[in-house]
Amino acid sequence: QVQLVQSGAEVKKPGASVKVSCKASGYTFTAYYIHWVRQAPGQGLEWMGRINPNNGDTDYAQKFQGRVTMTRDTSISTAYMELTRLISDDTAVFYCARGPSGYSDSWGQGTLVTVSS
């Protein structure tokens, strides 16, 4: 079955960077986009961007342009999301999700990133 397993929780200081991984299994990794979605505590869902694992092409929400980088390693079916210059408002659960196009049909378990001095 399709599974997306994300890396564990992180605590970072303001100004630092965080890199979250998302390991896919149960399907052909290069056949589906990987999307990244942020959810602040008690808040809604916010789409950050997506990567095409087949060729590495990315699309980022303008809000995150310049701070986010999405990459992938096809040899281990893993996608990564790195967010730099962290601020307290970046404290959130970050999800990776598989998507045939713009929607997401399977989600990772989420990674809590806490930004605190």
Add this chain to the structure above:
Amino acid sequence: EVVMTQSPATLSVSPGERATLSCRASQSVGSNLAWYQQKPGQAPRLLIYGASIRATGIPARFSGSGSGTEFTLTISGLQSEDFAVYYCQQYNNWPRTFGQGTKVEIK
């Protein structure tokens, strides 16, 4: 960006009753609309895509309708496991955007 507005923010429904959730887009998104269910501490789960197509394994009591700017998610015969937060998402325009969510709670 396309703003997705969901109503109501909270919907109180008795088990067995019908719940009707609305989602409005600030501009047309065609049928490129998905619905997700999220329970506390869990990742979202895809319910509907293409405005009206149930995702794999989703019970028939969940149905979606609409196109353009007005969309509806209907849950017929609410069961205990259906009490959750529901989000709509458009994927017609960049960036992809979500509504703020509707919480369906037990009346």
